[in-house]
Amino acid sequence: MSASNRSKLLLDIGAFLAFLIAMDPRFSGLAIHEWLSLALGAVIIVHLLLNWEWIVNVTKRLFVKAKNGARVNYVLNWLLFIDGILIMLSGILISEAALPAMGITLPMNFAWRRLHDMSANLFLVLMGLHLSMHWNWIVTTLKRLFLSGGQKTAAAAVKQEL
């Protein structure tokens, strides 16, 4: 397995576990929820950088010769990105732990609180679709990582997705 695929998978697993904890502020506490979510913003940037070639390739051939699956995946990823920004923005604007701890205070608006909840629920649905679209790659790469000698390479799974 390539080092790139291994680092992608490990980063994604770590980010997913952190995402699950961050999705439940009643479980983790508000301070962990806010700081972990801010850290996840940086992890998402790394996730995008690791998949930059795919983003550029599909953007270039989106209207020309991309497969329908890649197009749907591309649109879904944009929706995830936009919804992720909405969650981060609304979360920052209603922050009760992270921003006050940094000495920053912003005017409150209840609409952001509602938007934060709604966008978080939408993000879960989009994340479910995102995971199922990449399920072959996840399973294949996990097999390659933990069980050596899998029949199908992770690279082939990536190619199949494209």
Place this chain on the structure above:
Amino acid sequence: MNIIFRVLIILVAASIIGALMYAAVNASDSSGLSAFEEGRPDGNGNGDGDGDGDGFRPAGEGRRERGGFGFPAGIIKAFVLMSIAGGIYSAIVWAGKKSKRAATA
């Protein structure tokens, strides 16, 4: 250098989207805004955001969110929602493949 440029692209895209959303929400919410404006807590657990029903957060939410580890209902909800979405997607893909196979047979 390349990585810095890519990070900048991501941050600029995020900033543009975020600014548009901020403007849209503020524009659409300008009439009812003042009724919900409340004081912000000082970071030590004081202030109006303590979930006691008279502050910014809806009643019953704040205190439990501030506390330690509790029952992970949100994590279970996350798994359920993601599973439903993934299941629906898989069913649609499976049905599409089946109908394609039936058409070619």
